[in-house]
Amino acid sequence: MDRADASRIAHGELRLWNPLSEAALDETIALLEPPPGGRVLDVACGRAEVLRRVAERFDVEATGYDSDAALIESGPPGLELLVRDSPPPGPFDVVVCIASSHALGGFPDALGALRELVRPGGEVLLGEGYWCQPPSAEYLDALGGASADELPDYSALMRAAEQAGLTPLHASVASEADWDRYEWRLILNAERWAAANPEDLGADVLRERARSARERMTMPGGRETLGFALVLLRRD
Numbered sequence: 001m002d003r004a005d006a007s008r009i010a011h012g013e014l015r016l017w018n019p020l021s022e023a024a025l026d027e028t029i030a031l032l033e034p035p036p037g038g039r040v041l042d043v044a045c046g047r048a049e050v051l052r053r054v055a056e057r058f059d060v061e062a063t064g065y066d067s068d069a070a071l072i073e074s075g076p077p078g079l080e081l082l083v084r085d086s087p088p089p090g091p092f093d094v095v096v097c098i099a100s101s102h103a104l105g106g107f108p109d110a111l112g113a114l115r116e117l118v119r120p121g122g123e124v125l126l127g128e129g130y131w132c133q134p135p136s137a138e139y140l141d142a143l144g145g146a147s148a149d150e151l152p153d154y155s156a157l158m159r160a161a162e163q164a165g166l167t168p169l170h171a172s173v174a175s176e177a178d179w180d181r182y183e184w185r186l187i188l189n190a191e192r193w194a195a196a197n198p199e200d201l202g203a204d205v206l207r208e209r210a211r212s213a214r215e216r217m218t219m220p221g222g223r224e225t226l227g228f229a230l231v232l233l234r235r236d
Helices: 003-011 022-029 049-057 069-073 109-117 137-142 154-163 176-196 202-218
Strands: 038-042 060-066 080-083 092-098 118-131 166-173 226-235
Touching: 003 069, 003 176, 003 202, 022 049, 022 166, 022 226, 038 049, 049 060, 049 092, 060 069, 060 092, 069 080, 092 109, 109 118, 109 154, 109 166, 118 154, 137 202, 154 166, 154 226, 176 202, 176 226
Parallel strands: 038 060, 038 092, 060 080, 092 118
Antiparallel strands: 118 226, 166 226
């Protein structure tokens, strides 16, 4: 079982593949100002749930792409959803990149890529992780061997956006309850799939995924280490 398969199983029927609440996402989407008929791009869009919400609220030309064909095939009708590894040519009036900076080279390189994709005066809807406190070595191990340098803290996230020529206009962060709902649903889905498919080679992969998530959530300080911010940015 590869990483994409494990992720699809763990996320199950979750609409959002990140810890944001639907209310916080919808509130921020309502603040967008695309022109009528404007072009909107969703980077590594997955099942295109965010793009669907944008297209339902505004009269826009909505395009999303992802390298996972299975996710694209399960996306909603009426949107241009592409299977590809890199973004189509811009510029766009709005670019969405939520929990997807890895698709543009990771943080902070993704900020420069986003600026190039959006027109001057256009907007970027960025969802990015950040450190609420310095992560311990044990936490990084439970996160899959991540490096502390991969993410900024909240202040550094905003400064990096400004340095890339993107002005923060609005931001909200996932609450502790949001994180609990998201992480424990992934754990539940993974454990139940593994229990229902004990002979499948993927069962051990899902159990290990659940074990690592439980370790992160229950170790001292674990719930206070990682944050997630949704930031509305404007290209200068």
